[in-house]
């Protein structure tokens with residue numbers, strides 16, 4: 001080997017035990033650097049805290065501790081500026097940083113790993129990353145909520161058909177429909193916060209699996225890194241990836257919510273619905289059909305939900321057969337985790353940018369909310385006049401059949417036809433049926449009546465600010 005090749009294949013940390021150099025194919029196969037290099041700010045923060053704990057335990061002098069911290073800060077600057085030179089023999093970000101520290105500080109660099117294993121180190125880095133990512137995604141979800149609430153406020157008086165089974169069901173306020181998504185996103189934020197709170201435990205000090213063999217003050221390390229608690233069992237600390245699984249579950253559910261919103265945007269933008277006009281900047285054309293304006297952004301948000309669900313399944317599948325404690329399989333936790341976080345963040349951002357530009361065709365939506373979807377209101381009127389609901393339902397059903405057979409609207413039915421169906425029905429009564437009145441009578445808590453939706457909006461605006 002030439003000198004530079006020898007440097008490129010710097011001695012492995014375990015070269016004492018494993019005599020021959022690692023096969024290049026094995027290096028490539030086992031390495032995780034391209035994936036885990038993004039953990040570097042967390043890895044350095046964890047190492048600084050560990051170095052301080054080593055000083056506190058009198059395993060390092062104060063001067064050694066200070067030099068290690070300065071060395072770590074210098075390595076961090078190299079990484080921040082993209083000046084860090086990775087080597088093919090750098091198996092992962094943890095080994096790369098330690099290798100560089102030893103290059104800078106000599107044998108002192110080799111003292112940092114005292115009482116620490118990559119097993120508790122990577123568990124720590126992952127929790128630090130998860131904490132930050134939960135906060136970042138929570139902010140992104142909040143921004144989408146704010147955009148939805150603003151859109152709902154802009155269209156607070158508009159009426160649209162509400163659907164079940166994708167069949168026109170009853171008139172509702174557009175704002176009411178939009179605020180349903182705000183609720184989903186509020187629960188998503190709650191899940192991210194729950195995940196963060198449970199992840200808020202320091203695993204460092206667990207060592208490889210049995211606990212560090214040195215008097216490391218774990219509570220001190222936890223305080224340094226802002227953790228509320230320390231993990232209670234060292235085996236669990238290095239084997240556990242629950243926080244990652246919870247994060248992916250929260251991400252997958254959020255992605256499903258975004259996918260449902262995206263699906264409605266796709267439907268509403270179709271010529272068949274014609275409810276919404278997509279902003280040109282958020283639509284794409286066809287390479288062949290000149291008239292096309294496609295909702296690709298919404299379609300991709302819908303498609304990317306599949307990837308995020310896949311990430312959750314991938315991680316759970318990695319975990320399900322593992323004996324305690326650390327197994328190298330656990331390295332496969334990061335690709336799905338990072339991919340899901342990036343994908344979800346991008347979906348949230350693009351939707352938050354798109355939503356403010358949606359323009360509803362309120363006249364068309366109002367027209368679609370009129371007609372036979374006022375049938376429930378006819379039944380309700382009969383109930384108010386003393387009929388049992390089942391009876392009212394049957395009478396109204398027959399009336400609807402008559403309307404469909406004769407091409408008559410509910411409001412146009414004449415006295416004779418109405419009387420034949422029920423003596424309680426008069427033209428004056430059915431003429432009062434309108435989408436606006438239908439909406440207004442649904443005043444229950446959480447209902448679609450304007451008064452109630454305004455109350456929802458006020459609460460949503462207050463909460464969206466936090």
Ligand code: ARG
Pocket residue numbers: 032036091092118119122326328330331
């Ligand atoms: N890159 C590894 C991971 O992400 C680090 C831990 C390796 N530990 C070990 N005992 N080989 O899991």
